[in-house]
Each structure stands twice: as C-alpha cells, then as structure tokens.
Amino acid sequence: xxxxxxxxxxxxxxxxxxxxxxxxxxxxxxxxxxxxxxxxxxxxxxxxxxxxxxxxxxxxxxxxxxxxxxxxxxxxxxxxxxxxxxxxxxxxxxxxxxxxxxxxxxxxxxxxxxxxxxxxxxxxxxxxxxxxxxxxxxxxxxxxxxxxxxxxxxxxxxxxxxxxxxxxxxxxxxxxxxxxxxxxxxxxxxxxxxxxxxxxxxxxxxxxxxxxxxxxxxxxxxxxxxxxxxxxxxxxxxxxxxxxxxxxxxxxxxxxxxxxxxxxxxxxxxxxxxxxxxxxxxxxxxxxxxxxxxxxxxxxxxxxxxxxxxxxxx
Amino acid sequence: xxxxxxxxxxxxxxxxxxxxxxxxxxxxxxxxxxxxxxxxxxxxxxxxxxxxxxxxxxxxxxxxxxxxxxxxxxxxxxxxxxxxxxxxxxxxxxxxxxxxxxxxxxxxxxxxxxxxxxxxxxxxxxxxxxxxxxxxxxxxxxxxxxxxxxxxxxxxxxxxxxxxxxxxxxxxxxxxxxxxxxxxxxxxxxxxxxxxxxxxxxxxxxxxxxxxxxxxxxxxxxxxxxxxxxxxxxxxxxxxxxxxxxxxxxxxxxxxxxxxxxxxxxxxxxxxxxxxxxxxxxxxxxxxxxxxxxxxxxxxxxxxxxxxxxxxxxxxxxxxxxxxxxxxxxxxxxxxxxxxxxxxxxxxxxxxxxxxxxxxxxxxxxxxxxxxxxxxxxxxxxxxxxxxxxxxxxxxxxxxxxxxxxxxxxxxxxxxxxxxxxxxxxxxxxxxxxxxxxxxxxxxxxxxxxxxxxxxxxxxxxxxxxx
Numbered sequence: 034x035x036x037x038x039x040x041x042x043x044x045x046x047x048x049x050x051x052x053x054x055x056x057x058x059x060x061x062x063x064x065x066x067x068x069x070x071x072x073x074x075x076x077x078x079x080x081x082x083x084x085x086x087x088x089x090x091x092x093x094x095x096x097x098x099x100x101x102x103x104x105x106x107x108x109x110x111x112x113x114x115x116x117x118x119x120x121x122x123x124x125x126x127x128x129x130x131x132x133x134x135x136x137x138x139x140x141x142x143x144x145x146x147x148x149x150x151x152x153x154x155x156x157x158x159x160x161x162x163x164x165x166x167x168x169x170x171x172x173x174x175x176x177x178x179x180x181x182x183x184x185x186x187x188x189x190x191x192x193x194x195x196x197x198x199x200x201x202x203x204x205x206x207x208x209x210x211x212x213x214x215x216x217x218x219x220x221x222x223x224x225x226x227x228x229x230x231x232x233x234x235x236x237x238x239x240x241x242x243x244x245x246x247x248x249x250x251x252x253x254x255x256x257x258x259x260x261x262x263x264x265x266x267x268x269x270x271x272x273x274x275x276x277x278x279x280x281x282x283x284x285x286x287x288x289x290x291x292x293x294x295x296x297x298x299x300x301x302x303x304x305x306x307x308x309x310x311x312x313x314x315x316x317x318x319x320x321x322x323x324x325x326x327x328x329x330x331x332x333x334x335x336x337x338x339x340x341x342x343x344x345x346x347x
Numbered sequence: 348x349x350x351x352x353x354x355x356x357x358x359x360x361x362x363x364x365x366x367x368x369x370x371x372x373x374x375x376x377x378x379x380x381x382x383x384x385x386x387x388x389x390x391x392x393x394x395x396x397x398x399x400x401x402x403x404x405x406x407x408x409x410x411x412x413x414x415x416x417x418x419x420x421x422x423x424x425x426x427x428x429x430x431x432x433x434x435x436x437x438x439x440x441x442x443x444x445x446x447x448x449x450x451x452x453x454x455x456x457x458x459x460x461x462x463x464x465x466x467x468x469x470x471x472x473x474x475x476x477x478x479x480x481x482x483x484x485x486x487x488x489x490x491x492x493x494x495x496x497x498x499x500x501x502x503x504x505x506x507x508x509x510x511x512x513x514x515x516x517x518x519x520x521x522x523x524x525x526x527x528x529x530x531x532x533x534x535x536x537x538x539x540x541x542x543x544x545x546x547x548x549x550x551x552x553x554x555x556x557x558x559x560x561x562x563x564x565x566x567x568x569x570x571x572x573x574x575x576x577x578x579x580x581x582x583x584x585x586x587x588x589x590x591x592x593x594x595x596x597x598x599x600x601x602x603x604x605x606x607x608x609x610x611x612x613x614x615x616x617x618x619x620x621x622x623x624x625x626x627x628x629x630x631x632x633x634x635x636x637x638x639x640x641x642x643x644x645x646x647x648x649x650x651x652x653x654x655x656x657x658x659x660x661x662x663x664x665x666x667x668x669x670x671x672x673x674x675x676x677x678x679x680x681x682x683x684x685x686x687x688x689x690x691x692x693x694x695x696x697x698x699x700x701x702x703x704x705x706x707x708x709x710x711x712x713x714x715x716x717x718x719x720x721x722x723x724x725x726x727x728x729x730x731x732x733x734x735x736x737x738x739x740x741x742x743x744x745x746x747x748x749x750x751x752x753x754x755x756x757x758x759x760x761x762x763x764x765x766x767x768x769x770x771x772x773x774x775x776x777x778x779x780x781x782x783x784x785x786x787x788x789x790x791x792x793x794x795x796x797x798x799x800x801x802x803x804x805x806x807x808x809x810x811x812x813x814x
Contacts, residue, residue: 200766
C-alpha cells in the first residue's frame with residue numbers, strides 16, 4: 034500500500050475535465066489498495082501536501098499550472114515523487130511552439146507554423162506582416178493559443194477575412210498564438226504508457242476520432258459520449274501504423290516523456306504529422322488513452338498502476 | 348483499502364455507456380462555455396454571470412421566527428403534489444399584485460420556476476416537436492427543451508420584445524410545411540437575458556394570435572414585480588382571462604416563482620394552467636418528485652401569512668434599481684463605442700452586444716484571468732448564435748463590485764477592439780470616452796445581433812432594423 038496524494042481540479046480552464054479524470058483515478062487507486070489523499074489544488078497546496086506527507090503524488094491536473102511544469106517543479110522542491118513527465122517535458126509539451134520546434138529539430142513531421150504574440154502586434158507592428166505569413170502558410174489555417182490544452186480557443190481561418198477574429202479569440206487564452214497550416218486527414222491519437230520491460234514505452238493501439246457530422250473536433254466533443262465515434266484500433270495499413278508508432282516513440286524520447294502521454298496526429302496526404310503532445314492525457318470516461326489501453330487488454334486500473342509504478346522508480 | 352467503491356470492470360466502458368444512454372442524452376450537451384462557467388464560482392471572481400437575487404437582504408430574525416412557526420410533523424411529511432393550500436393561496440395573492448385573478452385550485456406548486464418549464468415541456472413535447480422561444484431566450488430553458496428533443500425555433504426581439512411579425516412569418520412557414528409549434532415560450536416582462544419588455548400592443552397581438560390559432564403560450568414571469576421605472580403592463584394571462592371572466596378556455600400557461608421576490612433556496616415556483624392541462628401537469632409532477640419540499644412550503648406559507656412581503660419586495664426594488672443605475676453608468680463609462688446594450692426597466696439582466704469580431708465565450712476565458720465573469724450569449728440560443736453578446740446580472744454583487752467588474756470587462760473589450768484595429772488597419776472607435784464617439788457603424792450589428800439595442804442615453808431604445 035502506498036500513500037498517494039491525488040492532485041486534481043485546480044484553477045485552470047480545464048478544471049472540470051481534471052475533476053472527472055481525478056475521480057476515476059481515485060477510484061482506481063483505492064481498488065488497487067492504496068491510501069488516497071485527494072487534493073483539489075488551490076493556494077493551500079503546499080500546506081496540504083506537507084500535512085498529507087504522501088509517498089507519491091498522482092498528477093491528474095490538466096491545463097495551466099498542472100500540465101505545464103509548474104506543479105511538477107513544486108513537487109521537485111518538496112521532494113515528492115510524482116507521476117508522469119518531469120518539468121522539462123511538461124514545459125515543452127504544454128507550449129505548442131516549443132514542442133513543434135523540438136519535433137522538427139528531431140526530424141519528426143509537424144505542420145508548418147508561425148507563432149505570433151501580443152507584443153509583436155502591439156510593439157513590433159506585426160500586423161503588417163500578416164499577409165506574408167498567410168502567404169507562406171496558405172489558407173485554411175488553424176489558429177491556436179500556444180499554451181492551452183483541449184481545443185479551447187482553437188479556430189479555423191478559411192481566408193484572410195476570418196483571420197483577425199480567429200487571432201483575437203485565440204489571444205483570449207494567452208499572449209501567444211500559433212498559426213498552423215491546416216492538414217486535412219484522419220485524426221489519430223496515439224497513447225503511450227511506460228513499460229518496465231520491453232523498450233521502456235509501450236505504444237498502445239491507435240485511436241481514430243471520427244466526428245459525427247461535424248466539421249471540426251471541438252472541445253465539447255472531445256469529452257462527451259455521442260459526439261464523436263472512436264475507432265480503436267484504427268484501421269491502418271501495416272506500413273502506416275508502423276510509421277505512426279515509430280513517430281510516436283521518437284516524440285516520446287525527444288520530449289523526454291515519462292509515465293504516459295498522448296500524441297495527437299493527422300494522417301494527411303503526405304503521411305502522419307504531429308499536432309501536439311499531451312503530457313497529462315485525459316483520464317475521463319471518454320478519454321482516449323484509457324480506450325487505447327482497453328484495446329491492448331489493459332484495464333483502467335492497470336494503467337493507473339503502471340503510471341504509479343513508474344513514479345516509484347525515480 | 349476502503350469499501351466505498353465496489354470493483355468494477357473498466358473494460359469497454361465507453362461503448363458500454365454509449366449503448367446505455369437514452370437517445371435524448373445526445374442533445375444534452377455540455378460545452379466549452381459550460382466548462383468555463385464552472386470556473387466562475389471561484390470566490391475571487393466578480394460574477395456578473397449568475398441570476399442570483401441578493402438574499403443577504405432577508406432579515407435573519409424573520410427567517411428564524413418563520414422557521415419557528417413551521418409545524419414540525421407536517422413539515423417533515425410528504426405533501427399534496429399540487430402544493431400546500433397555504434402556498435397556493437399565497438400565490439394567488441402574489442398574482443393579484445400583478446392584477447391577475449386565479450383560484451388556488453388552478454395553481455400547481457412546482458420545485459422552482461425551472462420545474463414549471465420542465466413539466467410543461469414534458470407534458471406537451473414529443474421528440475421533434477417545435478417550441479418557439481425568443482432569441483435570445485432564458486439559458487436554463489435551452490437544456491430543458493433539448494432534453495425532451497424539441498426543435499427550438501427562436502424569434503428575434505427588439506426593444507419591444509418578440510417581433511410578432513417575425514413570429515407570424517414563422518408560423519406561416521410552418522403552416523406551409525404542415526407543422527405547428529406545440530407551444531410558444533416567452534418571458535414578456537424584463538426578459539432574461541435581454542432585459543427588454545414586450546409592448547402592450549404586442550402582448551394583445553400575441554394573445555389574439557394564440558386564441559385564433561389555438562396555440563399554447565407559456566408565459567414565464569419571474570421578474571414582473573421588480574419594476575424600477577415605467578408603467579406596469581398587463582401579463583398575457585390577465586389579457587387572456589380578464590378579472591371577473593368565467594371563461595376558462597384560455598391558451599396561456601403562466602409560470603411564476605418565489606425565487607426573485609423571496610428566495611431561490613426555497614425552490615418554490617408555480618404553474619397556472621388551463622384546467623384540461625392541470626391534471627396532466629400534476630401527473631408529470633408526481634413522476635418527477637411527488638411533491639415539492641413541504642418544509643420550505645410551510646416556510647413560504649408562514650411568510651406570506653405573517654410578514655410584510657410587499658415591504659420586502661419594495662426594498663428589493665429599491666436595491667436593484669440602484670444597482671441597475673450603477674451598471675448602466677459603468678457600461679457607459681467603460682465600454683467602447685462599438686458596444687451596445689439594453690436598458691431594462693426592471694428585472695435582473697442587461698444584454699450587451701459587442702462587435703462581430705469578438706467571441707464572448709473566448710472573451711470569458713480572458714475575463715476569468717481578470718477575475719470577472721458573465722454569461723456568453725451562446726448560452727441563450729439553441730443554435731449557436733449569440734456569439735458576440737453577453738448577459739450581465741446586476742442584482743447579486745455590491746455596487747463597487749459591479750463598477751469594478753464592468754471596468755475589467757471594458758478593459759479587455761477595449762484591448763480586443765484595439766487589437767482588431769491593428770490587425771485590420773481600421774479604427775473601430777475605442778479611444779477616449781464612449782460619449783465622445785460618433786454613433787457606432789451599422790456593421791456593429793452582426794448578422795446574429797438579433798436584438799435591437801437601445802443606445803446609451805436613450806431609454807426608448809432604437810428599433811431593430813428587422814422590426
């Protein structure tokens with residue numbers, strides 16, 4: 034039996050999702066026979082962690098503060114081992130710009146992009162260069178906040194006329210936005226789980242998300258039953274599946290992920306390309322990593338047990 | 348290990364539940380907006396989002412005295428589904444204050460006004476049936492209509508409430524398609540979320556239309572007694588059944604609530620319905636909850652039997668009137684010229700419409716970073732419109748917090764307008780005080796800017812181009 038502090042909730046915009054993930058993990062930890070101290074993360078986190086004196090912290094936080102290296106840094110300071118990726122990996126995964134640079138530098142495919150910031154617009158006259166940017170990337174573009182999980186604030190811009198509103202919306206979530214070339218294709222999610230044996234990481238069966246009669250895979254659909262069909266394992270040519278697996282494994286190593294992670298990819302006309310990497314993937318009833326694990330014959334409890342066991346190896 | 352949760356299989360969970368859910372749950376959606384709203388309950392957030400009355404105004408000593416008067420054994424027992432006699436009698440007195448004459452036996456006590464909407468929808472709507480509502484409509488009604496798989500058609504409004512021309516056009520179109528709505532849902536007085544009031548002429552026309560076409564109208568009137576200026580208007584119910592009339596062949600279902608004139612915590616609302624409908628509504632109520640809380644009903648009965656309820660409503664009226672003026676002043680001071688808003692003569696809400704390049708759901712994320720919240724306009728539509736509007740409440744926060752909240756919203760809106768100017772090389776008009784600005788360009792009215800927006804300084808309101 035291990036004394037586990039379960040960190041959930043928090044103040045991020047993904048609080049609700051985190052509470053849902055946290056509740057499931059809490060149940061699983063109890064079933065596994067651990068002593069769980071659930072903590073809805075707030076300004077008293079340090080006090081509560083000191084009181085709880087856990088052997089391990091299970092990080093079930095999504096979004097700012099919980100997935101971006103902040104809480105990981107804090108746990109390092111308090112010398113509490115924790116689940117999932119370390120500070121460096123979290124910082125890079127949660128910042129889409131850093132993640133894309135890392136992927137490209139490592140020779141992995143990711144759609145072309147440009148990052149723009151409030152400062153660029155306000156102090157450097159960046160707006161003047163918008164048409165050049167659009168020309169370089171070509172429409173349609175996807176506009177995303179650089180550091181916001183889920184699909185909050187993600188907008189399409191089909192033309193230059195739609196760009197200002199999309200930029201303004203995405204900039205509502207943070208000071209920088211990513212303009213990314215839109216790749217039309219199949220949406221794949223590749224979940225990965227620490228593996229004590231084998232090669233250190235197990236690439237789980239690939240999930241394909243097929244929106245039901247919808248143009249775009251939005252935030253609501255991502256966490257709700259009935260809005261999107263999930264096919265697992267996705268029907269892919271062996272060669273493509275091997276390629277996807279290879280890319281996922283390389284991304285895991287490049288970004289120095291630990292415990293578990295999920296890669297979102299598009300299988301476009303030029304093959305698979307990586308959109309983003311989630312260092313604390315959703316663990317809700319409708320999340321993709323648990324589905325992928327299930328397809329591999331791993332129960333939710335197995336997933337939680339493995340992620341916890343990995344934390345204990347540090 | 349605790350025994351709290353029995354072991355269960357995690358295998359195939361998604362598929363398993365997906366197969367178990369009723370088809371209506373497919374339209375019971377949460378959304379990004381609702382997830383964001385969950386963050387607004389943080390204590391440090393100034394919330395102009397809720398529809399909360401200020402219950403701190405209720406005298407604690409009175410509360411204690413009333414509770415002391417509650418008969419213990421009865422209060423802890425089940426009660427009649429249609430409600431306690433004392434409450435039904437009290438409801439007739441509240442309705443009399445708005446010049447409506449009803450018998451206590453025409454009244455069903457509901458668990459809040461929300462259950463009134465739910466029961467009517469449950470009794471009348473089969474999947475695919477049409478409900479007509481205002482655009483925008485009460486955000487809490489949208490999920491109810493969706494849960495019963497209604498098709499919601501929303502009729503645009505202007506400063507005089509729902510456009511009856513637009514309603515007739517819609518009914519004519521439906522006639523051609525051999526369809527007819529099951530009922531029309533309206534909040535004629537101090538509408539939530541728009542804050543506008545249906546004119547007398549339109550009220551008469553709507554009642555006549557309902558009678559001619561034999562259409563049910565659900566009149567939701569939570570705020571009628573909270574008028575701060577202007578003359579009272581008759582409710583649809585009183586136009587349909589004038590005092591002294593014995594004609595009960597009417598088409599108006601009336602929904603009321605204690606939530607805004609006493610307390611939402613007591614969860615006491617009511618329905619007054621044409622007699623043939625009453626029995627079905629009571630059956631629906633029985634299947635939902637058997638009866639509303641007898642404990643709080645006894646409290647309500649004691650309140651209306653012994654307390655100065657008129658005086659308390661006067662007090663609320665004074666308080667909310669002042670706060671309405673505070674928010675209107677703050678909006679004029681802090682919102683850029685490209686924004687427009689309504690001027691409610693009563694009730695709890697103001698509807699603000701921003702330029703069409705600002706999405707209010709995304710703006711809410713930015714607002715939460717500044718610790719201020721509002722309801723994004725999308726919540727008031729079943730069809731995704733309303734993206735450039737927001738609902739502001741002025742009843743629940745203190746004057747200074749209202750000012751500060753509006754100042755913060757004004758700051759981030761100005762920020763986004765400024766950014767838009769930079770991105771487009773145009774000027775939307777944000778610098779300087781709004782009073783110095785020229786009238787906003789018509790382009791400020793987005794295609795989904797469905798509500799006529801009386802400009803600041805004009806209590807009359809400008810008519811919609813569509814009116």
